[in-house]
Amino acid sequence: MAAILLIEDDPLVRRGLQLALSRHGHDVRTADTGEHGLAEFASSTPDIVVLDLMLPGIDGFEVCRRIRNAGEVPVIMLTARGDDFDVVSGLAAGADDYVVKPAQPTVLDARIRAVLRRSAGASDGVRAHGELRIDTTALTVSVRGEPVPLTATELRLLLTLSRAPGRVFSRTQLLQEVWEHDYLGDSRLVDNCVQRMRAKIESDPASPVYVQTVRGFGYRFGPV
């Protein structure tokens, strides 16, 4: 499973690709303009960005440039039928690959996996932290080689936290990202889920290594 950000203004194409890529096992978020795309990019820290060139407002090149400036996240461009200019400019702007529209979902999925594999396998594949291995493709977690059966919610929580190791997430942020509903008043839901997950992945839940409590703020993944 990879966290994909799809930036595409045409609602039909957007919904279609989102559905298709979701079926291929990805976690897909979408945006309809360059501005919204950059905003979503900043907040959701995806593994890869699929980017349409023709966008209202900031165009695809500019979006691509800004994303590449922000870090190592790879970009795949969607271009109108094989326009040479588009391709050259796209790659110049920092795109890792391009797919000609109309994009076949299976082709796009293959490209995505290829690009992710090429980019040091940071995301599509295995995240290893100490003795904890998180396979984001097979959606499996193992500690010291022993597979650990996590539930869906626990897994989403772990994936969210481990996507930004070291960063502190507040309970409210986690509720929004993992549970996806705005909460009225805070609850102990997050604590509970963390505790259940710890019981499975931590060798000593009393002094956790992977998911740490930051008293008064929230939780954080990984050693510092």
Place this chain on the structure above:
Amino acid sequence: MAAILLIEDDPLVRRGLQLALSRHGHDVRTADTGEHGLAEFASSTPDIVVLDLMLPGIDGFEVCRRIRNAGEVPVIMLTARGDDFDVVSGLAAGADDYVVKPAQPTVLDARIRAVLRRSAGASDGVRAHGELRIDTTALTVSVRGEPVPLTATELRLLLTLSRAPGRVFSRTQLLQEVWEHDYLGDSRLVDNCVQRMRAKIESDPASPVYVQTVRGFGYRFGPV
């Protein structure tokens, strides 16, 4: 966590965004006019300013211009629905980004993080002063590489002080910014917290380097 100054005249919008951004983990102060905004800007030295264009008195453009003249603090503008004139003029006046009203809190939060990341990571990252390192994302503090376990209040205090090195904060200001409740009469609370923090981060608490006492006024971070 970022210190945000929100300048917006509509009380409803102001309160709503303040609440929402607070939930996203930010420290939000507000102002209802351009004048008050500039005053608050001078006194609270925020990391970023979110600025409504339509303001009574000094308008948003002018406020933006003055803020940009004052330093490196980035500005995000709130504009009425996509008026081209607003956007162009806003960016010309020095805004780093703009969000169309009505602003979705999550979108605004994402923009804020994006702008902060773009602006050399001054806020969403690491502040280094001498041998003291403050990671505002992981919420960790270390001295000479040694991690220092600060409590939530101590950390908020240090974050507040270090946001404006050299500036003297009165006890009342600190109570408002760190403790967030208006105090009846002054107390020794701040002194106490400072003392506890010094014991952890100063190699010689008797002659502090990072948090200095300004007798009769308050405290100051860093060597002048």
Place this chain on the structure above:
DNA sequence: CCGGTCTGTCGCAGTCGTGTCGCAGAAGAC
């Protein structure tokens, strides 16, 4: 329709942090 698993809520208990108090010492004022 039934059984099992997962999820969200509740309550309790332990722990850690926080705020208050009092005293002593230092810095200025006169």
Place this chain on the structure above:
DNA sequence: GTCTTCTGCGACACGACTGCGACAGACCGG
């Protein structure tokens, strides 16, 4: 030099926060 004011600092008790077990409803597969 003396007196006042302000700050450093240790002690302590209350309270907030979190861990954790128990339970009931939801959801899913058979």
